[in-house]
Amino acid sequence: MAVRQQAEQYSVAACRQAIRRHVRQLRRHLAASERDLAASQLAEQVLNQPGIMAKQHVAVYLANDAELATGPLIQALWQAGKQIYLPVLHPFCPGYLLFLHYQQTTQLQPNRFGIPEPELNCARVMPIAALDIIFTPLVAFDENGNRLGMGGGFYDRTLSQLPADSACQVIGLAHNCQQVENIPTESWDIPLQQLITPAQYFDFR
Numbered sequence: 001m002a003v004r005q006q007a008e009q010y011s012v013a014a015c016r017q018a019i020r021r022h023v024r025q026l027r028r029h030l031a032a033s034e035r036d037l038a039a040s041q042l043a044e045q046v047l048n049q050p051g052i053m054a055k056q057h058v059a060v061y062l063a064n065d066a067e068l069a070t071g072p073l074i075q076a077l078w079q080a081g082k083q084i085y086l087p088v089l090h091p092f093c094p095g096y097l098l099f100l101h102y103q104q105t106t107q108l109q110p111n112r113f114g115i116p117e118p119e120l121n122c123a124r125v126m127p128i129a130a131l132d133i134i135f136t137p138l139v140a141f142d143e144n145g146n147r148l149g150m151g152g153g154f155y156d157r158t159l160s161q162l163p164a165d166s167a168c169q170v171i172g173l174a175h176n177c178q179q180v181e182n183i184p185t186e187s188w189d190i191p192l193q194q195l196i197t198p199a200q201y202f203d204f205r
């Protein structure tokens with residue numbers, strides 16, 4: 001790689017790391033009461049989106065590292081009769097996620113990052129192409145729908161398996177303070193089609 005190219009690559013990576021550090025700190029500083037309010041406002045925002053509520057098979061996540069909490073959202077979606085799925089680390093394909101059916105009775109166990117996930121059971125795996133909606137966590141987003149995660153590439157790899165003509169909607173969930181002016185992107189980043197904060201709905205399509 002030419003020296004200049006190498007320097008540019010380095011600065012993109014350094015900039016992405018700086019954004020991650022900054023935004024993770026911002027969201028960690030939200031008070032517990034603000035977080036709780038944000039989580040119930042998120043559920044309301046989603047319930048007000050007819051395009052989402054018309055769908056049936058919805059992948060959600062369980063919050064980690066001060067991510068926007070999804071407890072009230074999951075409750076509301078269950079109440080509306082939706083089928084909910086949670087990400088599980090793929091047992092054989094490192095860096096990929098599987099989505100497993102999640103019901104009120106599903107037992108959860110912490111994965112190697114300490115994030116609770118359903119026990120792996122092939123009969124409960126939902127093929128990604130059969131999901132109607134995938135709500136993703138993220139660290140930062142910008143007004144063009146670019147998404148920066150925690151840096152593991154799990155969602156990028158997994159979402160790259162969606163067929164080009166897939167009707168599955170990829171929707172980011174974030175606190176308002178996670179919006180940044182511009183995210184320097186990499187070739188493998190999968191952008192968001194929509195994004196919901198406790199206060200706002202963004203459609204990037």
Ligand SMILES: Nc1ncnc2c1ncn2[C@@H]1O[C@H](COP(=O)(O)OP(=O)(O)OP(=O)(O)O)[C@@H](O)[C@H]1O
Nearest residue numbers: 147148149150151152153154155156157160188189
């Ligand atoms: N489709 C892919 N195939 C192979 N490697 C990938 C793919 N997508 C991302 N990666 C790798 O994952 C690593 C992290 O990517 P990136 O910094 O974009 O993570 P992220 O978007 O913050 O994380 P996540 O997707 O888990 O939210 C990079 O080294 C990248 O090469």
Ligand SMILES: [Mg+2]
Nearest residue numbers: 149156189190
């Ligand atoms: Mg990425």
